Amino acid sequence: MLTWSSVPGATSYKLYRRNGTVPQSLLVTQAGTDYDDYAVVRPTSYYYAVSACNASGCSPQSPEVLGYVNRS
Numbered sequence: 001m002l003t004w005s006s007v008p009g010a011t012s013y014k015l016y017r018r019n020g021t022v023p024q025s026l027l028v029t030q031a032g033t034d035y036d037d038y039a040v041v042r043p044t045s046y047y048y049a050v051s052a053c054n055a056s057g058c059s060p061q062s063p064e065v066l067g068y069v070n071r072s
Contacts, residue, residue, distance in 0.1 A: 002048055002067065003034040007059070010052035016061060018047050029053075042069045 002015070012031050018024035024047075028035060040046055045068065049061040 001034060001036050004050050004062070006033050007052035009054050010059075011055070012053045014051040014053060014058060016049045016051070018064075019044050024049070037067070040067075040069050044069075 004013070007013075012029055013033065014029050015027045015035055016024050017027045017037065027037070027048075037046070045066060047064040048067055049064045051058045051061045053059070
């Protein structure tokens with residue numbers, strides 16, 4: 001599960017994911033500030049970044065954070 005802080009004025013967030021073999025791609029655009037990524041597999045490492053959006057456009061992406069699979 002991924003969570004991030006809300007950004008004042010944001011109406012949606014774009015969540016991006018990449019791993020060592022797949023370039024970064026848009027995972028989801030949504031209004032909420034959490035996301036369960038069920039499409040991951042062990043033992044791959046995943047990197048995530050988020051961008052806050054509103055009617056004026058989207059912010060630059062956040063720095064990437066490393067995620068890991070927390071289930072068997």
